[in-house]
Amino acid sequence: MVQEEDLELYRSQLLDLRSERPSRSVRGLLDPIQVYVNERRVGELKGAEIEATLHVHGVDHIETVQLRTEDGRLLGGLVAPESGFRTARVQFSADTVELCVQNTVQGGSLSAVFIPAPSFWNRTWTILADIADRWMVRRPASTMAYGIRTVAFTQVLLATAVIGLVADRVMIWIAPEHIVAPTAQAEALRTASIAEVEQLAKQLRELRLMQTKVGDALQSQEKGMTLLHQTMARLSSTQESVASSVVMVKEEIEKRQESTEREADRPVQLPVGRGVVDQEQFETAIHGLAADNERLSKQIAGLEEHNRTLTAKLQMAIAHVAKAVEQNPERVVAREADVARKHQLVPVADSRQNTQAQPFLFWVTFSEGTTQESIDQWVNGMKGHKGSLNEGWQEVQIIPPPVPPDLFLEQIKGDKIIKEARLNH
Amino acid sequence: MATMQNTLRKSHIIADRTATVSRLEEVVATSDEFDQVVAQALPILLDRAAGYTKRFLRETGQWNDDIEHEKFALRWGSEYLERFLVCGRTEVPCRPLFLFDSLVAKQHSKPEPFCYHPDLLKPLGRFLDGLVARAVVSRDALIALYHHSYGWGAGDVIAVTGLNGLESQRIYKNFRRWRESGWQRTMDEIGLTKAELVELESQRQRQRQRFNSEAERLIRVAQGHYRKSEPDHYPCLSRSQWGEMFSQGYGCDYRIWHLALCLDCMQTAWGLGSSESSAEKPRLELQVRP
Numbered sequence: 001m002v003q004e005e006d007l008e009l010y011r012s013q014l015l016d017l018r019s020e021r022p023s024r025s026v027r028g029l030l031d032p033i034q035v036y037v038n039e040r041r042v043g044e045l046k047g048a049e050i051e052a053t054l055h056v057h058g059v060d061h062i063e064t065v066q067l068r069t070e071d072g073r074l075l076g077g078l079v080a081p082e083s084g085f086r087t088a089r090v091q092f093s094a095d096t097v098e099l100c101v102q103n104t105v106q107g108g109s110l111s112a113v114f115i116p117a118p119s120f121w122n123r124t125w126t127i128l129a130d131i132a133d134r135w136m137v138r139r140p141a142s143t144m145a146y147g148i149r150t151v152a153f154t155q156v157l158l159a160t161a162v163i164g165l166v167a168d169r170v171m172i173w174i175a176p177e178h179i180v181a182p183t184a185q186a187e188a189l190r191t192a193s194i195a196e197v198e199q200l201a202k203q204l205r206e207l208r209l210m211q212t213k214v215g216d217a218l219q220s221q222e223k224g225m226t227l228l229h230q231t232m233a234r235l236s237s238t239q240e241s242v243a244s245s246v247v248m249v250k251e252e253i254e255k256r257q258e259s260t261e262r263e264a265d266r267p268v269q270l271p272v273g274r275g276v277v278d279q280e281q282f283e284t285a286i287h288g289l290a291a292d293n294e295r296l297s298k299q300i301a302g303l304e305e306h307n308r309t310l311t312a313k314l315q316m317a318i319a320h321v322a323k324a325v326e327q328n329p330e331r332v333v334a335r336e337a338d339v340a341r342k343h344q345l346v347p348v349a350d351s352r353q354n355t356q357a358q359p360f361l362f363w364v365t366f367s368e369g370t371t372q373e374s375i376d377q378w379v380n381g382m383k384g385h386k387g388s389l390n391e392g393w394q395e396v397q398i399i400p401p402p403v404p405p406d407l408f409l410e411q412i413k414g415d416k417i418i419k420e421a422r423l424n425h
Numbered sequence: 426m427a428t429m430q431n432t433l434r435k436s437h438i439i440a441d442r443t444a445t446v447s448r449l450e451e452v453v454a455t456s457d458e459f460d461q462v463v464a465q466a467l468p469i470l471l472d473r474a475a476g477y478t479k480r481f482l483r484e485t486g487q488w489n490d491d492i493e494h495e496k497f498a499l500r501w502g503s504e505y506l507e508r509f510l511v512c513g514r515t516e517v518p519c520r521p522l523f524l525f526d527s528l529v530a531k532q533h534s535k536p537e538p539f540c541y542h543p544d545l546l547k548p549l550g551r552f553l554d555g556l557v558a559r560a561v562v563s564r565d566a567l568i569a570l571y572h573h574s575y576g577w578g579a580g581d582v583i584a585v586t587g588l589n590g591l592e593s594q595r596i597y598k599n600f601r602r603w604r605e606s607g608w609q610r611t612m613d614e615i616g617l618t619k620a621e622l623v624e625l626e627s628q629r630q631r632q633r634q635r636f637n638s639e640a641e642r643l644i645r646v647a648q649g650h651y652r653k654s655e656p657d658h659y660p661c662l663s664r665s666q667w668g669e670m671f672s673q674g675y676g677c678d679y680r681i682w683h684l685a686l687c688l689d690c691m692q693t694a695w696g697l698g699s700s701e702s703s704a705e706k707p708r709l710e711l712q713v714r715p
């Protein structure tokens with residue numbers, strides 16, 4: 001009887017534990033999130049105030065992914081599909097982890113991105129970026145997506161401001177109808193509208209100034225985040241590979257020492273030392289950072305170019321407005337609405353075209369003994385073309401792949417003729 | 426009269442259960458709906474998972490009709506339920522009951538779904554199995570294993586594993602959380618009662634040597650099983666390999682994980698961390714309290 005009570009007590013205790021909502025679990029602000037694949041620990045997301053990424057790639061299929069706090073509570077996870085993709089967003093307090101799992105015949109891969117709770121500025125941007133998102137074709141979450149969204153956001157900010165200004169004008173133009181006598185209306189509008197247009201032009205200049213400032217702030221913050229993000233990812237992968245390569249190197253040395261004892265006269269080539277590997281990895285990381293800088297400045301240039309186009313279009317719209325006011329005051333409202341609609345749509349369509357037209361660049365090295373013919377065949381197979389060749393690395397341009405860049409690179413690495421693949425030389 | 430009321434109440438309960446089960450068999454379309462439907466059915470799902478675990482133990486010749494085995498089945502049923510609650514909501518649309526059944530079946534089709542050993546069902550074994558199992562999913566518990574195995578504090582752990590400043594801060598946090606809530610939660614999960622804990626503590630004080638040698642035998646069983654959850658590339662190392670790792674200052678995670686979960690490597694790597702090399706090699710000194 002005592003035993004039965006004991007068992008019933010245990011059962012209700014377990015039920016209490018299970019009915020706690022996982023989101024209620026307390027995670028310290030700077031505490032890392034433990035990542036488990038197939039119930040085996042694979043690493044952690046050092047989630048503080050910056051984005052952090054963890055990539056896992058293995059020959060085994062991924063069955064489950066779990067995220068846990070340091071105290072062991074399950075924050076979230078997903079069951080991976082037999083083959084193909086699955087993504088999930090795990091939200092706890094204000095932070096988010098985006099999981100993306102893929103299973104192929106070659107094995108499984110996981111990318112987990114920690115997105116911290118936004119700071120004040122981040123929140124402001126996110127609200128505006130959400131406006132941008134509504135007009136954008138969402139691409140799968142990737143490091144590129146952030147940049148694209150930022151560009152789109154700036155454009156939409158401008159478009160929103162323009163609509164705001166136009167609406168403001170319309171209100172001013174509508175209002176006189178109710179107070180001014182019909183005979184006086186045309187004259188009043190003519191004088192008023194010229195002044196208005198001048199004011200509009202002035203506001204436009206201010207707007208451009210403001211936009212430049214916002215753009216600058218955005219770019220510098222984005223650049224900083226990208227750099228930090230990449231440095232973190234590279235450092236952690238360096239650490240990982242160093243740890244595992246040391247074990248391998250140690251074993252190798254031992255094996256070789258054994259064989260040296262047996263065949264003392266045979267020369268032994270020692271494997272590459274840890275220091276060398278380390279330094280090489282760091283050099284690669286620095287190269288990568290430089291290339292990223294370059295890519296960002298290209299994006300900025302593109303953004304500026306686009307703003308110029310937009311401004312020109314706006315000035316054309318103002319000219320139309322001025323004419324319309326002089327010709328027919330009654331039609332102003334309708335025409336204004338037209339202009340507003342046009343402007344609302346312009347940046348969206350443009351940014352979409354930009355996104356699609358931008359080729360995807362990456363670098364590869366080929367396995368030894370690969371012929372030029374099979375390289376060409378491979379490039380053609382991807383409907384791409386070759387770019388420059390640098391220290392054995394071949395640049396390849398293709399239309400953007402449907403999967404995130406990191407996963408795409410992992411996929412190509414599975415090709416027989418590819419030795420290495422990466423985003424930046 | 427009382428009997429009639431009882432019968433009436435029982436039939437009500439049965440009717441409720443039937444309704445809940447049939448709701449679980451229907452398709453849920455969203456994660457929120459999943460949460461809602463499943464939250465009302467926790468007792469049913471727990472009993473169901475425990476039932477499957479019981480059947481698995483029976484079929485593999487590991488069952489005995491006693492409270493220890495019942496508790497074991499409940500504990501694993503509860504583990505499966507936890508995973509189902511979190512992962513199932515990403516599987517929508519689905520029929521929760523069938524998803525749950527397939528999840529449990531998948532667990533039971535693995536080579537060793539849990540660490541079963543008759544001696545691990547007794548209080549001392551349950552305590553050790555629970556600690557080591559928790560260490561696999563909780564870093565707090567992993568660090569606490571050093572305390573429970575050797576009686577060390579945060580400073581000792583940092584010295585023995587040769588950690589740097591940044592990692593050290595984390596160890597103090599791990600210790601604090603474990604004392605505040607982690608230990609109690611783990612005891613609740615494995616169902617060790619206050620009386621059982623008091624009894625363990627008094628055994629530890631009365632028959633120190635016997636207690637510790639029995640604990641060492643059992644913790645080896647548990648460590649051997651749960652070490653499989655370590656990353657693939659964390660095998661046992663020789664002293665010179667450990668020495669290299671300590672002196673070069675890499676493999677922090679490796680050291681923390683493997684040394685906590687391997688008595689032998691702790692002996693092998695002893696003295697590499699810092700100045701404690703003159704002290705005697707550590708022996709298992711099991712601590713019950715955090």
Ligand SMILES: [Zn+2]
Pocket residue numbers: 660661662683687689690
């Ligand atoms: Zn070991």
